[in-house]
Amino acid sequence: MTIPVAIMRGGKFHKKVILAEHDGLTIQRPVLPETEQEYKDVLRIFDQFVEDHPGTVTPPDIQTFKAFMEYISINIEGRIEERPTVGTVDRWRRCLQSALRQQRGFITPGHVKTTVQQYIKTVLKQKISLSEAQREKGGLSPNDLAILMTQLWCQDSLEYRGRYPDRTRIQLSAALLLYCFTSARAGEVHESTRRRKRAQLRMENMPDKSQSPRALAACYKHFQLTLEWVDGDLMFVLQYQRKFVKRGEERTEWDLPVHLFYEVYSEKLPLFFNLLVFFLPMASADGAFRDYDRVTDIIDEAETIARIGPTEAKIARTIYFKESVLETPVFRQYTECDVNESTGKSRGADAFSKQCVNLGHRSGFRININAGASRRWALQEADPGHSQTARMKFAGHFDANTFSKWYAHPISDVDGLATFLNIPGRTAHIKNHRSMAVHYDPHMLQSLPAKQMFEFEARDDIRKLTADIKNSRVEFLRENDDSKKQLLLNRRRQLETQKSRAYHNELARLRKADTGGPKNKFQETLFHYHRRVMPERHSLAEILPTSVELRSSDGRKALYALEALCLQERRVVYQSALAPKEGKCVCGEKVSWYQPHKQWPHVFKCYGGILARMGPDCFAKYCFECDFWCNERAKWSAHCQEHLDKPEELLRCDLIMFHNAPVKAAFCPFCMGDSSLGPIRQMKQFLHSPTWWKHVESHLEQKSRAKDFHCCHPACDIQLDSAKALRFHLEDVHYYKPPRGRKRPSED
Numbered sequence: 001m002t003i004p005v006a007i008m009r010g011g012k013f014h015k016k017v018i019l020a021e022h023d024g025l026t027i028q029r030p031v032l033p034e035t036e037q038e039y040k041d042v043l044r045i046f047d048q049f050v051e052d053h054p055g056t057v058t059p060p061d062i063q064t065f066k067a068f069m070e071y072i073s074i075n076i077e078g079r080i081e082e083r084p085t086v087g088t089v090d091r092w093r094r095c096l097q098s099a100l101r102q103q104r105g106f107i108t109p110g111h112v113k114t115t116v117q118q119y120i121k122t123v124l125k126q127k128i129s130l131s132e133a134q135r136e137k138g139g140l141s142p143n144d145l146a147i148l149m150t151q152l153w154c155q156d157s158l159e160y161r162g163r164y165p166d167r168t169r170i171q172l173s174a175a176l177l178l179y180c181f182t183s184a185r186a187g188e189v190h191e192s193t194r195r196r197k198r199a200q201l202r203m204e205n206m207p208d209k210s211q212s213p214r215a216l217a218a219c220y221k222h223f224q225l226t227l228e229w230v231d232g233d234l235m236f237v238l239q240y241q242r243k244f245v246k247r248g249e250e251r252t253e254w255d256l257p258v259h260l261f262y263e264v265y266s267e268k269l270p271l272f273f274n275l276l277v278f279f280l281p282m283a284s285a286d287g288a289f290r291d292y293d294r295v296t297d298i299i300d301e302a303e304t305i306a307r308i309g310p311t312e313a314k315i316a317r318t319i320y321f322k323e324s325v326l327e328t329p330v331f332r333q334y335t336e337c338d339v340n341e342s343t344g345k346s347r348g349a350d351a352f353s354k355q356c357v358n359l360g361h362r363s364g365f366r367i368n369i370n371a372g373a374s375r376r377w378a379l380q381e382a383d384p385g386h387s388q389t390a391r392m393k394f395a396g397h398f399d400a401n402t403f404s405k406w407y408a409h410p411i412s413d414v415d416g417l418a419t420f421l422n423i424p425g426r427t428a429h430i431k432n433h434r435s436m437a438v439h440y441d442p443h444m445l446q447s448l449p450a451k452q453m454f455e456f457e458a459r460d461d462i463r464k465l466t467a468d469i470k471n472s473r474v475e476f477l478r479e480n481d482d483s484k485k486q487l488l489l490n491r492r493r494q495l496e497t498q499k500s501r502a503y504h505n506e507l508a509r510l511r512k513a514d515t516g517g518p519k520n521k522f523q524e525t526l527f528h529y530h531r532r533v534m535p536e537r538h539s540l541a542e543i544l545p546t547s548v549e550l551r552s553s554d555g556r557k558a559l560y561a562l563e564a565l566c567l568q569e570r571r572v573v574y575q576s577a578l579a580p581k582e583g584k585c586v587c588g589e590k591v592s593w594y595q596p597h598k599q600w601p602h603v604f605k606c607y608g609g610i611l612a613r614m615g616p617d618c619f620a621k622y623c624f625e626c627d628f629w630c631n632e633r634a635k636w637s638a639h640c641q642e643h644l645d646k647p648e649e650l651l652r653c654d655l656i657m658f659h660n661a662p663v664k665a666a667f668c669p670f671c672m673g674d675s676s677l678g679p680i681r682q683m684k685q686f687l688h689s690p691t692w693w694k695h696v697e698s699h700l701e702q703k704s705r706a707k708d709f710h711c712c713h714p715a716c717d718i719q720l721d722s723a724k725a726l727r728f729h730l731e732d733v734h735y736y737k738p739p740r741g742r743k744r745p746s747e748d
């Protein structure tokens with residue numbers, strides 16, 4: 001910094017200071033509030049340890065220090081395996097040392113530090129069998145991203161929660177792209193608990209505590225949308241400033257990375273790789289644009305400007321966000337998807353990471369996918385061909401060595417064999433091994449098959465857990481005291497987490513040992529049924545994977561569908577042959593007069609009644625598979641026969657309810673295979689789970705008595721060796737599961 005010349009020249013330095021008001025003490029750089037909290041926590045644990053273990057001393061000598069390290073190792077849980085890793089235990093050592101120095105002025109002597117360090121690596125590692133596992137790291141390549149997007153839009157069975165469930169899906173897609181294209185860390189776009197905690201701790205030291213910090217995540221004010229001329233084409237350009245990079249507080253605005261996303265790519269790529277496809281409808285559903293109501297209006301504006309042609313002004317239009325949304329986070333919790341209900345809270349980074357990991361597993365990736373994976377890939381790809389300055393800016397790095405230490409992949413860019421043999425090299429195989437490709441298995445087990453599930457539930461520890469969960473539920477209902485009720489609830493959640501962790505461990509074990517046994521494809525077929533009643537999701541599943549432009553007619557269709565989904569409340573869904581016209585049933589009554597769960601049955605009954613009266617046989621049936629009404633008995637019989645001729649399409653025999661309406665009827669696998677009944681009775685459709693269960697159970701009882709363990713479903717025709725095996729088969733292949741609240745009968 002230079003001293004202003006004016007002061008140098010004309011200033012007079014006549015005011016004096018008092019030296020006695022100054023001391024000669026050094027000032028240390030301040031410790032971050034959350035680090036200070038960490039120090040306090042570790043010292044609290046240490047003091048407790050000293051109190052519980054007579055003979056230990058504080059500050060710790062070598063003996064005490066060693067004992068404390070063992071105390072830590074046996075009391076904390078590992079993140080990757082059951083036991084913590086050597087690295088984790090060593091971090092505790094470092095933390096204790098720093099805490100002692102910072103809070104109590106005690107400096108651990110060098111020989112103590114080295115001894116304890118070596119002790120953890122050798123003696124303690126053996127004694128406690130500390131884990132040496134390291135989390136496997138892959139990069140998220142464009143191909144992997146395509147797999148995730150395809151899962152999300154073309155086959156996913158997971159339905160999100162809240163009033164606007166599909167906005168969460170759109171948010172997730174936009175966030176994934178944002179992370180991939182910017183290399184941001186998980187806590188930058190979403191709010192990290194660490195940052196929130198730090199802000200809160202800072203607030204505690206502030207005189208005015210009423211001002212709670214607003215969302216510490218990507219808000220509308222961090223984005224800027226323009227329509228501009230790029231290489232002779234008019235396109236939308238979205239600018240995003242990464243405000244929350246690591247150690248962002250120490251940086252100036254100029255130092256923060258800014259990223260640009262544009263509408264028209266130089267190569268044709270699937271539409272779901274375009275961030276604007278998701279961003280524009282989300283913003284317009286939030287009513288975020290100052291001068292445009294719907295996404296259509298903005299697209300029309302773009303078309304108008306494009307028709308006029310380029311002028312000298314490169315930025316043809318700036319599209320402003322409303323003042324009122326600037327502080328609103330773009331990515332919100334599912335309870336706040338409606339912008340009017342937003343309290344200014346962002347979706348948490350941890351919740352987002354969990355969502356990503358789960359999506360990855362559903363897509364068939366064996367290892368965890370999170371923002372770290374996309375960051376790794378983005379930085380590895382940016383390394384060749386960019387200057388170090390450019391790469392550091394892109395990554396938001398302070399230190400030039402961070403990349404080589406943490407992000408450079410162990411697989412070398414050098415194609416060793418080609419270099420040695422002096423032939424042209426290859427790169428594709430390097431990318432395969434750096435990406436998730438090596439961890440991808442589209443046929444990965446998604447849930448425990450029936451037999452393994454039965455064995456899991458029968459395990460002693462799981463039986464105990466199940467009983468404890470049940471007891472805590474009963475106690476909870478009996479309890480009247482609110483605070484005790486809360487305790488019981490917490491206890492139950494803990495138990496449930498324990499059980500679900502055990503389940504996932506078992507699933508992981510089975511995945512490793514995958515014997516190629518029966519796989520339950522329950523989740524895979526579900527989307528096929530859901531899309532029948534969701535026209536928007538249906539058309540998005542067709543359009544998003546194709547390489548069309550955003551402003552093409554298909555692109556527009558996708559934008560409208562996405563905007564509609566953002567605004568669509570959970571409602572009763574109908575297949576098209578049943579849908580009420582203008583909210584009215586065929587009888588003329590408004591469907592909204594009825595409770596949601598009674599709307600579909602009413603409409604269904606009225607339709608059936610009218611069609612039966614119109615037909616010759618006083619008969620009307622609806623085929624859920626074909627979305628088709630039939631009121632002639634002979635025709636219906638022929639229709640049923642058509643289905644029976646393709647029995648492999650009817651493997652799934654359960655009832656599927658979706659948004660208060662059945663989207664698939666249940667069948668009886670045994671009746672279906674009994675041709676003496678005739679097609680109509682073979683294809684009897686059940687719309688009530690308990691009735692269906694009771695019906696199939698009666699077959700099973702009969703079969704059990706007759707020692708007949710034959711599955712006579714027309715697509716199966718297999719002989720099993722016990723009633724139990726038959727039951728497992730029914731569950732895995734035909735989705736025969738007890739309705740909610742009922743237990744599987746235990747028999748053998």
Ligand SMILES: [Zn+2]
Pocket residue numbers: 585586587588589602603606
């Ligand atoms: Zn009606």
Ligand SMILES: [Zn+2]
Pocket residue numbers: 623624625626627628639643
């Ligand atoms: Zn049909």
Ligand SMILES: [Zn+2]
Pocket residue numbers: 668669670671672695696699
């Ligand atoms: Zn039957």
Ligand SMILES: [Zn+2]
Pocket residue numbers: 669711712713716717718729730733734
């Ligand atoms: Zn079968």
